[in-house]
Amino acid sequence: MSIARRGLCLVLAAPSGAGKSSITRALLDAEPALQLSVSVTTRAPRPGEREGVHYYFRSPEAFDRMAAAGELLEWARVFGRGYGTPRAPVEAALADGQDVVFDIDWQGYRQLRAALPGDVVGLFILPPSLPELEARLRARGADDADEIARRMREALSEISHAGEFDHVLVNRDFAESVAAARALLMAARLATRRLTGLGPFLARLGAGG
Numbered sequence: 001m002s003i004a005r006r007g008l009c010l011v012l013a014a015p016s017g018a019g020k021s022s023i024t025r026a027l028l029d030a031e032p033a034l035q036l037s038v039s040v041t042t043r044a045p046r047p048g049e050r051e052g053v054h055y056y057f058r059s060p061e062a063f064d065r066m067a068a069a070g071e072l073l074e075w076a077r078v079f080g081r082g083y084g085t086p087r088a089p090v091e092a093a094l095a096d097g098q099d100v101v102f103d104i105d106w107q108g109y110r111q112l113r114a115a116l117p118g119d120v121v122g123l124f125i126l127p128p129s130l131p132e133l134e135a136r137l138r139a140r141g142a143d144d145a146d147e148i149a150r151r152m153r154e155a156l157s158e159i160s161h162a163g164e165f166d167h168v169l170v171n172r173d174f175a176e177s178v179a180a181a182r183a184l185l186m187a188a189r190l191a192t193r194r195l196t197g198l199g200p201f202l203a204r205l206g207a208g209g
Contacts, residue, residue, distance in 0.1 A: 004197025007094040008188050009116060010034075011102045011109045011165075012181070014125035015155030017136040019171040023125065024103050026178040031185065037090060037102045040066065040075075042082040056086060074104065074111035085112065094119055099189065106161040121188045122165035123181060128172045130155075 010027075014020035028034055040056040042063045051057055058066070063082040066072050075084025085102070093100050094116075102112065106124075113120045127133035133155060137148050162168050167184055171177045192198065 003195050003201045005097050005189065005194045006119070006196050007096065007098045007100065008194060009037075009090065009094070009100050009102060009112060009120045010185055010188070011104060011112060011120060011122045012125060013104060013106050013109055013122065013158070013165065014171075015127070015133065015158045016151050017133050017140075017155070018125045018127045019136075019174065019177065020125050021103060022174065023171070023178055023181055024101060026174075027101060027181055027185070030178070030182060031099075034099050034101055034185070035093065037085055037100050040072065040082070040084045040086050058082075073115040074108040076105075076107060087115070090116075099185070106158060106164060109165070118193070121167070121184070123167045123169060123184060124162040124165040125177070126159065126162060126168060126170045127155075128170055 012020050012024050024036070028036055038052060038054070038056060040058055040063060042058060042060045043055075045051070045055070045057050049055065060082060063075075063084070066086070067075050067082075067084065071087050072084035073087050073090060075082060077083075085104070085108070090100055102108070104112070109120070109122050113122070127136070130152070134148065134152055137143065137151055143151070169177055169180055188194070195201075
């Protein structure tokens with residue numbers, strides 16, 4: 001018999017090229033009970049993207065109304081487009097014991113932690129070194145030298161916020177990093193404060209106080 005618990009928000013953040021998206025996908029594949037947070041955006045859908053699966057697509061006016069009404073747990077504007085996390089589906093998932101993983105930056109993590117104190121676990125993923133990070137970015141082959149330099153400057157800025165997170169992981173080996181992230185998720189699930197059904201469970205064992 002399992003113990004009822006409140007779900008949690010697992011935030012993975014990292015500079016571009018550190019492996020955050022790959023680790024997130026591996027977690028979702030390995031953990032059927034984990035779901036990816038679906039963001040709201042003001043940009044137009046791309047071919048193949050579906051409402052409520054990839055994003056919730058809203059007009060700029062609707063997005064602004066959601067932000068003003070407190071319906072977004074975190075939000076930002078990137079190149080003039082709005083991106084944010086809708087409050088209602090996340091709070092419903094947590095109440096139902098469902099865990100949600102977030103692929104957001106340190107600023108989003110700050111906002112999410114302020115909005116849901118006690119429900120957020122932050123993991124910052126670091127590259128083994130800056131030369132290795134640059135090599136990974138170059139291996140993608142899609143960016144020119146100026147773009148690589150810009151991404152490296154952004155990476156240094158993002159890395160400076162690693163100390164704000166609950167946990168830090170250096171992604172030297174992908175399989176080991178995924179295993180470490182899964183171990184962190186399991187430990188967070190078992191935290192006593194998340195076990196809303198612990199009292200009744202202990203009572204059934206005859207140990208209730």
